[in-house]
Amino acid sequence: MLSFYPGPSKVHPEALEFIREAFDQGIVSINHRSARFEALLKDTLEVLHAKWNIPSDYTIYFISSATEAWEIVAQSLIERQSLHIYNGAFGKKWAHYTQQIYPEAQSLAFDSQEGLAELKLPNLDQIDTICLVQSETSNGTGQKITRAAFGDALIAVDATSSMGGIELPWIEADVWLASVQKCIGIPAGLGIMICSPKALTRAEKLGRKSHYNDVLLMEENRQRFQTHYTPNVLSIYLLNRLTHLLPNLSLIDAQTRKKMQIWEDFWKTNQHWGLTCLIENPDLRLPTVLALHGKPEYIQKIQQTCMAAGIELGKGYGDWQATTVRIANFPSHTEKDIETLIQLLTHEL
Ligand SMILES: *Cc1c(COP(=O)(O)O)cnc(C)c1O
Numbered sequence: 001m002l003s004f005y006p007g008p009s010k011v012h013p014e015a016l017e018f019i020r021e022a023f024d025q026g027i028v029s030i031n032h033r034s035a036r037f038e039a040l041l042k043d044t045l046e047v048l049h050a051k052w053n054i055p056s057d058y059t060i061y062f063i064s065s066a067t068e069a070w071e072i073v074a075q076s077l078i079e080r081q082s083l084h085i086y087n088g089a090f091g092k093k094w095a096h097y098t099q100q101i102y103p104e105a106q107s108l109a110f111d112s113q114e115g116l117a118e119l120k121l122p123n124l125d126q127i128d129t130i131c132l133v134q135s136e137t138s139n140g141t142g143q144k145i146t147r148a149a150f151g152d153a154l155i156a157v158d159a160t161s162s163m164g165g166i167e168l169p170w171i172e173a174d175v176w177l178a179s180v181q182k183c184i185g186i187p188a189g190l191g192i193m194i195c196s197p198k199a200l201t202r203a204e205k206l207g208r209k210s211h212y213n214d215v216l217l218m219e220e221n222r223q224r225f226q227t228h229y230t231p232n233v234l235s236i237y238l239l240n241r242l243t244h245l246l247p248n249l250s251l252i253d254a255q256t257r258k259k260m261q262i263w264e265d266f267w268k269t270n271q272h273w274g275l276t277c278l279i280e281n282p283d284l285r286l287p288t289v290l291a292l293h294g295k296p297e298y299i300q301k302i303q304q305t306c307m308a309a310g311i312e313l314g315k316g317y318g319d320w321q322a323t324t325v326r327i328a329n330f331p332s333h334t335e336k337d338i339e340t341l342i343q344l345l346t347h348e349l
Pocket residue numbers: 007065066067068090133135136137138158159160161179180182
Protein backbone atom coordinates (compact mmCIF):
# COMPACT_ATOMS: atom_id res chain seq x y z
CA MET A 1 0.00 0.00 0.00
CA LEU A 2 1.38 3.37 -1.05
CA SER A 3 -0.43 6.36 0.45
CA PHE A 4 -0.62 9.73 -1.23
CA TYR A 5 -3.31 10.77 1.25
CA PRO A 6 -2.49 14.23 2.62
CA GLY A 7 -2.50 12.90 6.17
CA PRO A 8 -2.09 10.51 7.71
CA SER A 9 0.23 9.84 4.84
CA LYS A 10 3.14 7.66 3.82
CA VAL A 11 5.52 7.24 6.75
CA HIS A 12 9.25 7.46 6.02
CA PRO A 13 10.32 3.81 5.63
CA GLU A 14 13.35 4.49 7.83
CA ALA A 15 10.94 4.99 10.75
CA LEU A 16 10.57 1.21 11.14
CA GLU A 17 14.23 0.77 12.02
CA PHE A 18 14.05 3.73 14.39
CA ILE A 19 11.02 2.22 16.14
CA ARG A 20 12.96 -1.01 16.64
CA GLU A 21 15.90 0.94 17.93
CA ALA A 22 13.65 2.78 20.40
CA PHE A 23 12.42 -0.57 21.72
CA ASP A 24 15.87 -2.11 21.88
CA GLN A 25 17.29 0.86 23.75
CA GLY A 26 14.37 1.13 26.15
CA ILE A 27 13.47 4.61 24.91
CA VAL A 28 9.78 3.67 24.75
CA SER A 29 9.80 3.27 28.53
CA ILE A 30 11.82 6.26 29.69
CA ASN A 31 10.36 8.68 32.20
CA HIS A 32 9.80 12.18 30.88
CA ARG A 33 11.48 13.72 33.94
CA SER A 34 14.62 11.60 33.53
CA ALA A 35 18.05 12.75 32.38
CA ARG A 36 17.74 10.50 29.34
CA PHE A 37 14.57 12.20 28.22
CA GLU A 38 16.04 15.64 28.84
CA ALA A 39 19.01 14.76 26.64
CA LEU A 40 16.67 13.49 23.91
CA LEU A 41 14.49 16.59 24.03
CA LYS A 42 17.48 18.95 24.07
CA ASP A 43 19.01 17.25 21.05
CA THR A 44 15.66 17.18 19.21
CA LEU A 45 15.10 20.90 19.72
CA GLU A 46 18.67 21.61 18.58
CA VAL A 47 18.47 19.50 15.45
CA LEU A 48 15.11 21.02 14.50
CA HIS A 49 16.51 24.53 14.93
CA ALA A 50 19.52 23.60 12.80
CA LYS A 51 17.89 21.59 10.01
CA TRP A 52 14.72 23.67 9.69
CA ASN A 53 16.57 27.00 9.99
CA ILE A 54 14.41 28.17 12.89
CA PRO A 55 15.65 31.42 14.49
CA SER A 56 17.49 30.71 17.75
CA ASP A 57 15.14 32.92 19.80
CA TYR A 58 12.05 30.99 18.68
CA THR A 59 11.01 28.18 21.04
CA ILE A 60 9.63 24.76 20.10
CA TYR A 61 7.03 22.78 22.06
CA PHE A 62 5.64 19.28 21.67
CA ILE A 63 1.92 18.84 22.12
CA SER A 64 -0.57 16.22 20.97
CA SER A 65 -1.90 17.65 17.69
CA ALA A 66 -2.40 20.72 15.51
CA THR A 67 -5.95 20.95 16.78
CA GLU A 68 -4.64 21.23 20.33
CA ALA A 69 -2.40 24.09 19.18
CA TRP A 70 -5.48 26.01 17.97
CA GLU A 71 -6.85 25.77 21.48
CA ILE A 72 -3.54 26.72 23.11
CA VAL A 73 -3.43 29.86 20.95
CA ALA A 74 -6.91 30.77 22.19
CA GLN A 75 -6.28 29.94 25.86
CA SER A 76 -2.82 31.42 26.25
CA LEU A 77 -2.31 34.07 23.59
CA ILE A 78 -5.51 35.74 22.39
CA GLU A 79 -6.06 38.77 24.57
CA ARG A 80 -9.62 39.73 23.64
CA GLN A 81 -10.31 39.30 19.96
CA SER A 82 -8.86 37.32 17.09
CA LEU A 83 -9.44 37.57 13.37
CA HIS A 84 -9.43 34.32 11.39
CA ILE A 85 -8.68 34.71 7.71
CA TYR A 86 -9.28 31.52 5.76
CA ASN A 87 -10.38 30.01 2.47
CA GLY A 88 -11.05 26.41 3.46
CA ALA A 89 -12.29 23.84 5.94
CA PHE A 90 -9.36 23.83 8.38
CA GLY A 91 -9.29 27.61 8.77
CA LYS A 92 -13.04 27.58 9.29
CA LYS A 93 -12.81 24.91 11.98
CA TRP A 94 -10.09 26.87 13.79
CA ALA A 95 -12.36 29.95 13.78
CA HIS A 96 -15.26 27.84 15.03
CA TYR A 97 -13.40 26.45 18.03
CA THR A 98 -11.98 29.85 18.93
CA GLN A 99 -15.47 31.34 18.81
CA GLN A 100 -16.54 28.87 21.51
CA ILE A 101 -13.98 30.54 23.78
CA TYR A 102 -14.24 34.12 22.47
CA PRO A 103 -17.71 34.62 20.95
CA GLU A 104 -16.52 37.88 19.37
CA ALA A 105 -13.75 36.27 17.36
CA GLN A 106 -14.06 37.54 13.81
CA SER A 107 -13.82 35.62 10.55
CA LEU A 108 -12.92 36.74 7.09
CA ALA A 109 -13.49 34.04 4.49
CA PHE A 110 -11.97 34.52 1.06
CA ASP A 111 -12.16 32.69 -2.23
CA SER A 112 -9.69 29.86 -2.78
CA GLN A 113 -8.68 31.37 -6.15
CA GLU A 114 -7.65 34.60 -4.41
CA GLY A 115 -4.41 35.22 -2.54
CA LEU A 116 -4.22 36.29 1.09
CA ALA A 117 -1.87 39.09 0.05
CA GLU A 118 -4.49 40.78 -2.18
CA LEU A 119 -7.29 40.80 0.39
CA LYS A 120 -8.91 43.98 1.56
CA LEU A 121 -8.72 43.77 5.33
CA PRO A 122 -11.26 45.14 7.80
CA ASN A 123 -10.28 47.63 10.49
CA LEU A 124 -7.85 45.81 12.77
CA ASP A 125 -7.94 48.23 15.74
CA GLN A 126 -9.67 45.78 18.08
CA ILE A 127 -7.82 42.69 16.84
CA ASP A 128 -4.93 41.45 18.95
CA THR A 129 -4.33 38.11 17.18
CA ILE A 130 -4.51 37.10 13.52
CA CYS A 131 -5.00 33.42 12.72
CA LEU A 132 -3.90 32.31 9.25
CA VAL A 133 -3.59 29.02 7.43
CA GLN A 134 -0.41 28.68 5.39
CA SER A 135 -1.29 25.19 4.16
CA GLU A 136 -5.03 24.75 3.58
CA THR A 137 -4.95 20.99 3.12
CA SER A 138 -8.62 20.82 2.13
CA ASN A 139 -8.19 22.67 -1.16
CA GLY A 140 -4.43 22.67 -1.76
CA THR A 141 -3.85 26.41 -1.38
CA GLY A 142 -0.61 27.74 0.05
CA GLN A 143 -0.33 31.30 1.31
CA LYS A 144 2.61 33.64 1.47
CA ILE A 145 2.80 34.80 5.09
CA THR A 146 3.98 38.35 5.83
CA ARG A 147 3.52 40.53 8.87
CA ALA A 148 3.35 43.77 6.94
CA ALA A 149 -0.44 43.97 6.55
CA PHE A 150 -1.33 43.18 10.15
CA GLY A 151 0.09 45.99 12.25
CA ASP A 152 1.10 44.98 15.74
CA ALA A 153 -1.15 41.93 16.10
CA LEU A 154 0.23 38.56 17.10
CA ILE A 155 0.19 36.21 14.11
CA ALA A 156 -0.53 32.48 14.46
CA VAL A 157 -0.16 30.25 11.42
CA ASP A 158 -1.36 26.73 10.73
CA ALA A 159 1.27 24.99 8.59
CA THR A 160 0.14 21.43 9.30
CA SER A 161 0.59 20.10 5.79
CA SER A 162 3.68 22.11 4.83
CA MET A 163 5.96 22.12 7.89
CA GLY A 164 8.96 19.92 7.19
CA GLY A 165 8.36 20.01 3.42
CA ILE A 166 9.01 23.62 2.47
CA GLU A 167 10.89 26.52 4.00
CA LEU A 168 8.61 28.69 6.11
CA PRO A 169 9.27 32.39 6.77
CA TRP A 170 9.51 31.90 10.54
CA ILE A 171 10.12 35.55 11.40
CA GLU A 172 6.91 36.61 9.63
CA ALA A 173 4.73 35.04 12.34
CA ASP A 174 4.67 34.40 16.09
CA VAL A 175 3.17 30.93 16.31
CA TRP A 176 3.65 28.14 13.77
CA LEU A 177 1.76 24.93 14.36
CA ALA A 178 1.59 21.48 12.78
CA SER A 179 1.18 17.80 13.48
CA VAL A 180 3.52 15.03 12.37
CA GLN A 181 1.33 12.66 10.31
CA LYS A 182 1.32 14.91 7.25
CA CYS A 183 4.43 16.46 5.78
CA ILE A 184 6.71 15.24 8.53
CA GLY A 185 5.97 11.62 7.66
CA ILE A 186 5.75 9.83 11.00
CA PRO A 187 2.70 8.16 12.58
CA ALA A 188 0.05 10.45 14.11
CA GLY A 189 0.10 11.46 17.76
CA LEU A 190 2.42 14.45 18.09
CA GLY A 191 1.91 18.15 17.45
CA ILE A 192 4.52 20.89 17.15
CA MET A 193 4.14 24.50 18.15
CA ILE A 194 6.89 27.05 17.44
CA CYS A 195 6.72 30.43 19.18
CA SER A 196 8.45 33.77 18.71
CA PRO A 197 9.71 35.93 21.59
CA LYS A 198 6.70 38.17 20.90
CA ALA A 199 4.35 35.24 21.54
CA LEU A 200 6.07 34.53 24.87
CA THR A 201 5.86 38.21 25.81
CA ARG A 202 2.10 38.08 25.13
CA ALA A 203 1.78 34.93 27.25
CA GLU A 204 3.67 36.60 30.10
CA LYS A 205 1.54 39.73 29.87
CA LEU A 206 -1.67 37.68 30.07
CA GLY A 207 -0.19 35.45 32.79
CA ARG A 208 -2.57 32.58 32.17
CA LYS A 209 -1.66 29.31 33.88
CA SER A 210 -5.04 27.72 34.36
CA HIS A 211 -4.70 25.01 31.71
CA TYR A 212 -2.10 22.27 31.92
CA ASN A 213 -1.01 23.24 28.41
CA ASP A 214 -0.81 27.03 28.80
CA VAL A 215 2.23 28.44 27.01
CA LEU A 216 3.80 29.65 30.27
CA LEU A 217 3.73 26.13 31.74
CA MET A 218 5.06 24.62 28.51
CA GLU A 219 7.89 27.17 28.56
CA GLU A 220 8.78 26.49 32.23
CA ASN A 221 9.13 22.81 31.34
CA ARG A 222 11.06 23.47 28.13
CA GLN A 223 13.68 25.40 30.06
CA ARG A 224 14.40 22.16 31.94
CA PHE A 225 14.18 20.14 28.69
CA GLN A 226 11.01 18.54 29.94
CA THR A 227 7.41 18.65 28.78
CA HIS A 228 4.23 19.69 30.58
CA TYR A 229 2.74 16.19 30.38
CA THR A 230 3.92 12.70 29.48
CA PRO A 231 4.59 13.17 25.78
CA ASN A 232 4.74 10.78 22.89
CA VAL A 233 8.38 9.93 23.49
CA LEU A 234 8.49 7.43 20.63
CA SER A 235 7.39 10.10 18.14
CA ILE A 236 9.87 12.60 19.54
CA TYR A 237 12.57 9.97 19.05
CA LEU A 238 11.43 9.29 15.46
CA LEU A 239 11.39 12.99 14.70
CA ASN A 240 14.85 13.29 16.19
CA ARG A 241 16.34 10.44 14.14
CA LEU A 242 14.62 11.48 10.91
CA THR A 243 15.60 15.11 11.22
CA HIS A 244 19.23 14.09 11.74
CA LEU A 245 18.96 11.85 8.69
CA LEU A 246 17.20 14.21 6.28
CA PRO A 247 18.97 17.15 4.64
CA ASN A 248 18.48 20.80 5.53
CA LEU A 249 14.98 22.11 4.87
CA SER A 250 16.28 24.40 2.11
CA LEU A 251 17.23 21.30 0.13
CA ILE A 252 13.98 19.50 0.96
CA ASP A 253 12.14 22.63 -0.22
CA ALA A 254 13.85 22.43 -3.61
CA GLN A 255 13.04 18.71 -3.90
CA THR A 256 9.39 19.32 -2.97
CA ARG A 257 9.02 21.99 -5.65
CA LYS A 258 10.75 19.83 -8.25
CA LYS A 259 8.38 16.92 -7.52
CA MET A 260 5.34 19.20 -7.67
CA GLN A 261 6.53 20.41 -11.08
CA ILE A 262 6.45 16.79 -12.26
CA TRP A 263 2.79 16.62 -11.23
CA GLU A 264 1.86 19.97 -12.75
CA ASP A 265 3.47 18.98 -16.06
CA PHE A 266 1.76 15.59 -15.96
CA TRP A 267 -1.73 16.98 -15.48
CA LYS A 268 -1.20 19.61 -18.16
CA THR A 269 -0.39 16.94 -20.74
CA ASN A 270 -2.74 14.15 -19.59
CA GLN A 271 -6.14 15.75 -19.92
CA HIS A 272 -7.94 12.52 -20.81
CA TRP A 273 -8.42 11.88 -17.08
CA GLY A 274 -10.74 14.91 -17.08
CA LEU A 275 -8.88 16.48 -14.16
CA THR A 276 -7.30 19.90 -13.82
CA CYS A 277 -5.62 21.71 -10.95
CA LEU A 278 -8.32 23.05 -8.64
CA ILE A 279 -6.31 26.18 -7.92
CA GLU A 280 -5.83 28.04 -11.19
CA ASN A 281 -2.99 30.37 -10.25
CA PRO A 282 0.19 28.29 -9.74
CA ASP A 283 1.47 30.86 -7.22
CA LEU A 284 -1.45 30.06 -4.91
CA ARG A 285 -0.91 26.29 -4.99
CA LEU A 286 0.54 24.54 -1.99
CA PRO A 287 3.72 22.70 -3.10
CA THR A 288 2.94 19.82 -0.72
CA VAL A 289 -0.71 19.01 -1.57
CA LEU A 290 -2.10 19.00 -5.10
CA ALA A 291 -5.88 19.27 -5.42
CA LEU A 292 -7.33 18.16 -8.75
CA HIS A 293 -10.80 19.06 -9.87
CA GLY A 294 -13.18 17.18 -12.17
CA LYS A 295 -16.63 15.69 -12.61
CA PRO A 296 -17.61 13.18 -9.89
CA GLU A 297 -17.42 10.25 -12.35
CA TYR A 298 -13.81 11.12 -13.22
CA ILE A 299 -12.96 11.48 -9.55
CA GLN A 300 -14.44 8.06 -8.83
CA LYS A 301 -12.59 6.52 -11.74
CA ILE A 302 -9.16 7.67 -10.66
CA GLN A 303 -9.82 6.75 -7.03
CA GLN A 304 -10.94 3.24 -8.00
CA THR A 305 -8.09 2.73 -10.46
CA CYS A 306 -5.52 3.65 -7.85
CA MET A 307 -7.17 1.68 -5.04
CA ALA A 308 -7.19 -1.43 -7.20
CA ALA A 309 -3.43 -1.01 -7.65
CA GLY A 310 -2.80 -0.52 -3.92
CA ILE A 311 -2.30 3.22 -4.13
CA GLU A 312 -4.37 5.53 -1.98
CA LEU A 313 -5.13 9.09 -3.06
CA GLY A 314 -6.71 11.74 -0.87
CA LYS A 315 -10.47 12.12 -1.01
CA GLY A 316 -11.99 15.52 -1.56
CA TYR A 317 -12.57 17.38 1.70
CA GLY A 318 -15.76 19.05 2.89
CA ASP A 319 -17.43 21.06 0.13
CA TRP A 320 -15.00 19.55 -2.38
CA GLN A 321 -15.73 15.93 -1.50
CA ALA A 322 -17.25 14.74 -4.79
CA THR A 323 -15.35 16.92 -7.23
CA THR A 324 -11.75 16.81 -6.11
CA VAL A 325 -9.00 14.35 -5.44
CA ARG A 326 -5.84 15.26 -3.52
CA ILE A 327 -2.30 14.01 -4.00
CA ALA A 328 0.18 14.59 -1.19
CA ASN A 329 3.71 15.57 -2.15
CA PHE A 330 5.56 15.14 1.11
CA PRO A 331 9.27 14.42 1.69
CA SER A 332 8.40 10.73 2.24
CA HIS A 333 7.09 10.60 -1.35
CA THR A 334 10.07 9.80 -3.53
CA GLU A 335 10.37 10.51 -7.24
CA LYS A 336 10.13 6.75 -7.63
CA ASP A 337 6.74 6.74 -5.83
CA ILE A 338 5.54 9.46 -8.17
CA GLU A 339 6.84 7.49 -11.15
CA THR A 340 4.88 4.44 -9.92
CA LEU A 341 1.67 6.43 -9.81
CA ILE A 342 2.34 8.12 -13.15
CA GLN A 343 3.02 4.73 -14.78
CA LEU A 344 -0.33 3.50 -13.52
CA LEU A 345 -2.17 6.60 -14.70
CA THR A 346 -0.49 6.45 -18.10
CA HIS A 347 -1.22 2.79 -18.76
CA GLU A 348 -4.68 2.51 -17.27
CA LEU A 349 -6.55 4.26 -20.02
C1 LIG B 1 -4.81 17.90 9.45
C2 LIG B 1 -4.87 19.34 9.73
C3 LIG B 1 -5.20 19.83 11.00
C4 LIG B 1 -5.55 18.92 12.15
O1 LIG B 1 -4.49 18.13 12.51
P1 LIG B 1 -4.66 17.11 13.75
O2 LIG B 1 -3.36 16.42 13.82
O3 LIG B 1 -5.80 16.22 13.42
O4 LIG B 1 -4.96 17.95 14.94
C5 LIG B 1 -5.21 21.20 11.19
N1 LIG B 1 -4.93 22.05 10.19
C6 LIG B 1 -4.60 21.62 8.96
C7 LIG B 1 -4.28 22.61 7.90
C8 LIG B 1 -4.56 20.26 8.69
O5 LIG B 1 -4.22 19.83 7.46
